[in-house]
Amino acid sequence: MWPAWTAARRIDPPAAIPGVIVLKEFRADLHIHTCLSPCADWEMSPRRIIRRSRESGLDLIAVCDHNSSENSAAVAAEGQRAGIAVIPGLEICSREEVHLLALFGGMDQALAMQALIYAHLPGENRPEVFGDQIVANDADEVVAENPRLLIGATGLSVEQIVRDTHAMGGLCLAAHIDRPANGIIGQLGFIPPRLALDGLEVSARIPLSRAHEILPEAGSRPCLTSSDAHRLADIGRVHTRMRMAEPTFEELGRALRGEDGRGIVN
């Protein structure tokens, strides 16, 4: 382990020595919408999201549109060019109207989850009421409009969503648990004790350092914070500092579980 000052001053340790794993701090914002979400601005296109993420000093982001992951691949492709790690995900609305973040190690798993969600998501979008749902490519061009009612609730319970996310190899976090609407505590009164969540997200309204104190309902579950950005200016307005070997989905899982020195820093 390198002394603490290396991380605190963000000085990179010497070039990797074969067989030695060096843990560093990475800045993560794991809840970013794109122009696919009806409530998000068109400016939330793949290239602009990546550019803004880099300006904000982020190392790792997750794309979580409402009940869909159709823009994750385009953001990930642009992220790869720019050196920003991108995790594909969805912000799923359960039948109790609880918002859950489902994050995956690859596009195949994210799209498999999306197929399951689509099978349990009724209704058609009305763009004039809810907003446009734009599928974009990594050149920021419009590919299609998604006709589904992405802002709606699925017919799946929170328990089913957590189970299915895990069955597909993903991580499942309760979104913005401090918010009165669509947060798990507001909708369900308390977090079901046996619900196998991998973590809890608090919104930008609460300092992460005080999350467990302000929200005793969180218990011993790990908390992180993210921007829930619907417009460019909000990307990175808050972020979570995570100690990991590299900014990947696998390392994120280990950090949430607190394995081998990985963890949430702030």
Place this chain on the structure above:
Amino acid sequence: MIVKELAEYYGLQVAAGAEGLDREVRRGYCGDLLSDVMANAPIGCVWLTVQGHQNIVAVALLREMAAVVLTGGREPESQTVARANAERMPVLIWPHSAFELAGKLYVAGVDGRPSD
């Protein structure tokens, strides 16, 4: 009025907690945000909701409710049935909207005043 009389008179289906049908109905409450119900439902009320999640049983016990009524014909989840049976908390099903049943109960003298 006890829960058994309410169920029979209005044609509610008993989905769980049949051993608790002798509970006394004092007041009424409608709500689907469980955090709100935990804070504001009157003690001893019958509670009308669309939420079938198992947390409703804990909320009902907390407010010492007479019964929970799932409106719009919604079914409780299997874990909800198991917990309601274990706690003898009646869970009833009403096929129409909460507005319809709340109106009938109010006319019959069940009011929605907060607990004293």
